[in-house]
Amino acid sequence: MQPASCLFCDKSANPSKTIMIYENYNAIKPLVLKEHGFFNNRFGLFHHDRIISTPLGSKVKEVKEKGYIYTLTTTPELWTKGISMRTQILYRADISMIIGNLNIRPGSIVVEAGTGSASLSISIIRSLLPHGKLFTFEFNPGRAEEAKNEFIQLGLENNVVSECRDVLENGFSHAGYTEADAVFLDLPCPWNAVEKAKEILKVEGNLCTFSPCIEQVQKTCQMLRKLDFQEIKTVETLIRPYQARTNEKGNLSIQMDAEQERLHTGYLTFAIK
Amino acid sequence: MSWVVLQVMSGPRSLVQLRGKVKVGKQFVKLSPELLYNRVYQVKNGEPELASGEDTYDGPVTGDNRGFIDDNTAQTLTSEEIIEIRNSEGGEALINTLVQNSKTFNMKTQFSQEKYLRKKKNKHLALFKILRATPGNIADTQYSQKPSKSIRSDALHNLLALGNIHSDCAVLVYDDIGGILLGSVLEKTTGTVSVVRHAHYRDHNLKYFGIKVNSERISHVLPENPAGTYDSLIVASQEPLKEILEKYLPLLRPSGTISTYSQDLMQVAIVYEWLIKETLAVNVCLEEIWTREFQVLPERTHPNMNSRQGSSGGYIVSGNKVISEIS
Numbered sequence: 250m251q252p253a254s255c256l257f258c259d260k261s262a263n264p265s266k267t268i269m270i271y272e273n274y275n276a277i278k279p280l281v282l283k284e285h286g287f288f289n290n291r292f293g294l295f296h297h298d299r300i301i302s303t304p305l306g307s308k309v310k311e312v313k314e315k316g317y318i319y320t321l322t323t324t325p326e327l328w329t330k331g332i333s334m335r336t337q338i339l340y341r342a343d344i345s346m347i348i349g350n351l352n353i354r355p356g357s358i359v360v361e362a363g364t365g366s367a368s369l370s371i372s373i374i375r376s377l378l379p380h381g382k383l384f385t386f387e388f389n390p391g392r393a394e395e396a397k398n399e400f401i402q403l404g405l406e407n408n409v410v411s412e413c414r415d416v417l418e419n420g421f422s423h424a425g426y427t428e429a430d431a432v433f434l435d436l437p438c439p440w441n442a443v444e445k446a447k448e449i450l451k452v453e454g455n456l457c458t459f460s461p462c463i464e465q466v467q468k469t470c471q472m473l474r475k476l477d478f479q480e481i482k483t484v485e486t487l488i489r490p491y492q493a494r495t496n497e498k499g500n501l502s503i504q505m506d507a508e509q510e511r512l513h514t515g516y517l518t519f520a521i522k
Numbered sequence: 523m524s525w526v527v528l529q530v531m532s533g534p535r536s537l538v539q540l541r542g543k544v545k546v547g548k549q550f551v552k553l554s555p556e557l558l559y560n561r562v563y564q565v566k567n568g569e570p571e572l573a574s575g576e577d578t579y580d581g582p583v584t585g586d587n588r589g590f591i592d593d594n595t596a597q598t599l600t601s602e603e604i605i606e607i608r609n610s611e612g613g614e615a616l617i618n619t620l621v622q623n624s625k626t627f628n629m630k631t632q633f634s635q636e637k638y639l640r641k642k643k644n645k646h647l648a649l650f651k652i653l654r655a656t657p658g659n660i661a662d663t664q665y666s667q668k669p670s671k672s673i674r675s676d677a678l679h680n681l682l683a684l685g686n687i688h689s690d691c692a693v694l695v696y697d698d699i700g701g702i703l704l705g706s707v708l709e710k711t712t713g714t715v716s717v718v719r720h721a722h723y724r725d726h727n728l729k730y731f732g733i734k735v736n737s738e739r740i741s742h743v744l745p746e747n748p749a750g751t752y753d754s755l756i757v758a759s760q761e762p763l764k765e766i767l768e769k770y771l772p773l774l775r776p777s778g779t780i781s782t783y784s785q786d787l788m789q790v791a792i793v794y795e796w797l798i799k800e801t802l803a804v805n806v807c808l809e810e811i812w813t814r815e816f817q818v819l820p821e822r823t824h825p826n827m828n829s830r831q832g833s834s835g836g837y838i839v840s841g842n843k844v845i846s847e848i849s
């Protein structure tokens with residue numbers, strides 16, 4: 250059973266919880282709190298106890314009272330920003346589209362391969378709480394292990410099964426579920442995995458594949474048509490960041506924030522069994 | 523009875539119930555709960571009939587169109603004759619006759635023949651399908667009819683993610699898009715959801731989500747409610763956003779998420795600057811959501827050109843609330 254409240258709603262910074270430390274827009278990192286612990290960053294030395302004594306969302310000073318950080322509740326969006334990257338990862342624009350179009354909701358059974366750095370996994374788990382479950386497969390033993398440890402550290406282990414497995418060879422079946430509501434594939438050759446994915450998808454279940462190159466998308470779409478998937482749809486989605494500030498004349502000036510812009514991530518292909 | 527999206531092939535989308543008759547192109551068809559989702563039907567004598575597959579041509583491009591003259595005289599049948607044949611012999615017979623009477627059909631490359639046939643089929647067989655009324659489908663359907671009173675699904679999905687919407691999260695919703703945001707939040711959570719019933723408040727879209735307007739899961743918020751109650755403040759409005767946030771931000775707890783959508787860049791920009799200047803939030807982000815759909819076929823892959831909605835899905839400003847007194 251799901252604990253009464255998951256970490257994505259934490260209001261207070263309790264020992265052994267994972268919170269996010271905000272230094273600035275481009276420096277946000279997770280922190281596991283320990284009584285009497287401390288950590289160092291460019292602003293100085295910070296005591297965990299000082300963080301633990303204040304609600305999340307507080308400004309907390311370092312020991313010399315000069316530099317400061319903000320403490321934040323862990324959310325999948327912040328987690329993705331602060332992640333330790335073991336692979337290429339998915340970012341929020343694609344993640345939102347995946348969760349939304351796969352229609353993942355409380356109670357969903359979702360299957361994913363490969364786990365990679367679990368950037369997407371954390372968002373999937375949030376959406377299927379409290380009783381749904383994610384089955385995520387990764388054939389690299391080190392990455393599978395790290396993902397598993399992260400899920401436990403975040404207190405999400407009741408809602409995810411993380412297994413080291415080559416899905417092209419061994420498919421997606423698992424004793425923990427009979428049919429999946431949705432399957433997501435982020436693999437080099439998704440077209441080789443969609444037939445096996447179809448076997449475990451429920452009728453009207455949703456499939457999504459992510460591929461950076463259009464040639465991969467073409468192969469995937471051809472295979473999806475052959476397998477009689479419906480509603481095959483490919484999209485590219487991006488976020489265009491802006492900045493706004495009041496200029497010398499007192500007018501609000503809005504400008505593109507080119508530095509923060511990602512120009513291409515990949516194509517998302519959706520289909521329904 | 524639940525609602526579904528009726529998609530007329532290469533035509534409009536609308537929300538309907540699976541009973542009675544609806545118009546598909548120029549013909550009426552009887553809908554019933556037995557219809558399969560996501561399958562293409564054609565209309566035959568007012569009844570739906572599963573259409574044979576879309577038989578997309580999966581081969582390479584062959585032939586060329588050097589002899590092709592596009593002078594609108596390619597079709598020798600008049601429009602009166604066309605209607606006459608469709609009424610007396612049916613859609614499929616009509617398409618065969620159209621092909622036989624087209625001077626240019628045989629000069630077309632294989633894929634433009636297919637494109638021609640698909641267009642004629644959509645039109646004369648009255649092809650349609652029904653889709654589940656998911657939050658994304660509801661939003662896109664309403665957006666295709668009244669963009670200023672809705673939100674495109676890509677923006678909706680980002681808004682919900684940035685709002686940290688999930689089962690046990692305490693959400694405060696400000697909905698100016700007829701209940702699409704409220705309905706989506708209710709579908710993604712399990713407890714009660716608080717909504718601000720402001721001057722323009724409407725919730726006529728809630729029925730599409732299968733939610734009654736007087737549902738026990740919806741509660742009413744006032745600015746006087748106790749401060750710091752909510753984990754998430756989520757807004758979709760074309761009204762001055764800053765005024766909305768000034769009123770309701772105090773109800774959000776520290777480190778709660780702010781996630782607001784508008785089609786007016788100026789409104790989100792004002793909020794962006796204000797949140798940063800007053801240090802009301804960190805991780806403040808102002809962005810446009812950009813999405814493009816592709817046709818993917820061998821040697822014919824390109825962005826879709828029939829999307830009249832353009833590539834912009836509107837603007838979102840988001841952030842995480844902080845308290846600035848120092849500890």
Ligand SMILES: C[S@@+](CC[C@H](N)C(=O)[O-])C[C@H]1O[C@@H](n2cnc3c(N)ncnc32)[C@H](O)[C@@H]1O
Nearest residue numbers: 338339363365366367368369387388415416417
């Ligand atoms: C780009 S990463 C996935 C990133 C992930 N979506 C995220 O957001 O963090 C792709 C992963 O798939 C794994 N992979 C590739 N082929 C696989 C296979 N046949 N079975 C299982 N995992 C596989 C790789 O080891 C790699 O870690």
